[in-house]
Amino acid sequence: MHTEARRNRIPILLALIAAAATVTAVALAGCSGKLHAPGGTTMPVGGLNGSQRTEQQPPQKPEGDGSIQGENGIAVDADHAAITGLKPRLREALTRAAEGASQEGVELRVTSGWRSRELQQQLLDSAVQQYGSEAEASKWVDTPERSLHVTGDAVDVGMLEASIWLGDNGQRFGLCRAFENERWHFELAPENGTGQCPALLPDPSFRR
Numbered sequence: 001m002h003t004e005a006r007r008n009r010i011p012i013l014l015a016l017i018a019a020a021a022t023v024t025a026v027a028l029a030g031c032s033g034k035l036h037a038p039g040g041t042t043m044p045v046g047g048l049n050g051s052q053r054t055e056q057q058p059p060q061k062p063e064g065d066g067s068i069q070g071e072n073g074i075a076v077d078a079d080h081a082a083i084t085g086l087k088p089r090l091r092e093a094l095t096r097a098a099e100g101a102s103q104e105g106v107e108l109r110v111t112s113g114w115r116s117r118e119l120q121q122q123l124l125d126s127a128v129q130q131y132g133s134e135a136e137a138s139k140w141v142d143t144p145e146r147s148l149h150v151t152g153d154a155v156d157v158g159m160l161e162a163s164i165w166l167g168d169n170g171q172r173f174g175l176c177r178a179f180e181n182e183r184w185h186f187e188l189a190p191e192n193g194t195g196q197c198p199a200l201l202p203d204p205s206f207r208r
């Protein structure tokens with residue numbers, strides 16, 4: 001007696017759930033053994049929603065320099081040099097902050113963390129080209145000697161929502177935004193017992 005009900009339901013199901021048509025028919029046919037498969041409809045299972053964007057990245061940077069491919073960053077607990085190269089206290093703070101963000105529905109990811117000196121130099125060279133002068137580039141990218149990314153003491157987070165969230169909430173996890181012009185860049189709060197983040201600097205060049 002269930003079979004009749006299922007027969008009536010099938011066309012509606014097929015119309016409503018086109019992507020699942022094959023799966024639905026097979027599953028119900030398996031129960032009654034009398035259902036007709038939709039004629040000629042072959043829908044590759046998983047073909048509609050299983051396609052991830054597989055962008056070809058530009059020439060690979062060397063392994064292990066901390067570079068992160070793609071624009072969406074990596075998880076805060078990823079097994080990646082950008083994460084494992086961070087100082088343990090910073091990693092711990094980052095992990096707790098990501099948990100706090102997650103509880104509020106915000107996914108906190110890392111777009112840059114530890115960087116090798118070579119990677120930092122590459123970024124600086126690119127910035128000099130982009131901004132036209134070392135002075136202008138220094139407002140955005142530090143030298144390998146100065147960068148707190150190279151020592152594992154700084155992390156850049158994404159995406160926009162997460163960086164805003166961490167700016168608002170980071171202090172309770174011991175994470176501070178450092179520069180007015182780098183919304184995404186965070187460092188540990190100073191160990192001076194106040195738990196307070198220092199005033200923002202306009203840009204990294206003001207540290208010198």
Ligand SMILES: [Zn+2]
Nearest residue numbers: 154155156185
């Ligand atoms: Zn940074």
